[in-house]
Amino acid sequence: SQTIHQWPATLVQPVGSPLSLECTVEGTSNPNLYWYRQAAGRGLQLLFYSVGIGQISSEVPQNLSASRPQDRQFILSSKKLLLSDSGFYLCAWSVKGGDGYTFGSGTRLTVV
Amino acid sequence: QKEVEQNSGPLSVPEGAIASLNCTYSDRVSQSFFWYRQYSGKSPELIMSIYSNGDKEDGRFTAQLNKASQYVSLLIRDSQPSDSATYLCAVNMWGNTPLVFGKGTRLSVIA
Numbered sequence: 001s002q003t004i005h006q007w008p009a010t011l012v013q014p015v016g017s018p019l020s021l022e023c024t025v026e027g028t029s030n031p032n033l034y035w036y037r038q039a040a041g042r043g044l045q046l047l048f049y050s051v052g053i054g055q056i057s058s059e060v061p062q063n064l065s066a067s068r069p070q071d072r073q074f075i076l077s078s079k080k081l082l083l084s085d086s087g088f089y090l091c092a093w094s095v096k097g098g099d100g101y102t103f104g105s106g107t108r109l110t111v112v
Numbered sequence: 113q114k115e116v117e118q119n120s121g122p123l124s125v126p127e128g129a130i131a132s133l134n135c136t137y138s139d140r141v142s143q144s145f146f147w148y149r150q151y152s153g154k155s156p157e158l159i160m161s162i163y164s165n166g167d168k169e170d171g172r173f174t175a176q177l178n179k180a181s182q183y184v185s186l187l188i189r190d191s192q193p194s195d196s197a198t199y200l201c202a203v204n205m206w207g208n209t210p211l212v213f214g215k216g217t218r219l220s221v222i223a
Contacts, residue, residue, distance in 0.1 A: 106154075
C-alpha cells in the first residue's frame, strides 16, 4: 500500500532563518506531488506541484522554492523565512489523471 | 479563474440528524469532485469522490452531483459528535491539473 511521510511535525524558526521540509511517498511510482499551506483559520493554498522529477510548477510567487530530486521525494525550501510564512504545510500525492489526493500528516511551522 | 465556493459555517446539527453540506464550482468542464474531512490540527482526509451526475453512497455519507447546476453536496446521515470537523470540497477540471479546494464548511454535531 502507498504511504506518505512528512517531517518534521512541528517547527519553530526565527525570522531570516532557512527552511527545509521533506516529503516522501512509498509504494507508488511517478506520482504527482503537491505542497499546500494552510494559514490559521484559512483554506488550502497550493504552493507548488510536480508531475515528474525536476518538473516544478509554482502557483504563488514568494520566498519559497520546491525541488524534486527523486521520483518520490519533494522538498520545500526557503533561504530566509518571513513571519508570514507561518502556517500548516501539507504535502500530498496523487496518481496521474485527476484522482483525489492523499495528504501527509503536515508540518506546523511557526516563524518567530 | 477556477473557484469553489462553500459556506464557511459553522453548521450546527443535533446528533442523529442529517447534515447537508453544499459546494458550487465555477468551471463548467470540471470532471472530478471530492470531499475531504479535516479535524482540527490534522491533515485533510479523503472521504468521498464522485465523477458523474447523481448520488453516490458510502455508509452514512452520500455525495450528490449536478453538473448542469455546477453543484455538489455531501449528506451525512445519523450525524455523530465525531463527525464534527471542517469539510472541504475539491474540484478537478481534467488530467493533471491540481485540485481547486473550497475554504471548507465547519460542521458541529451537538450531542
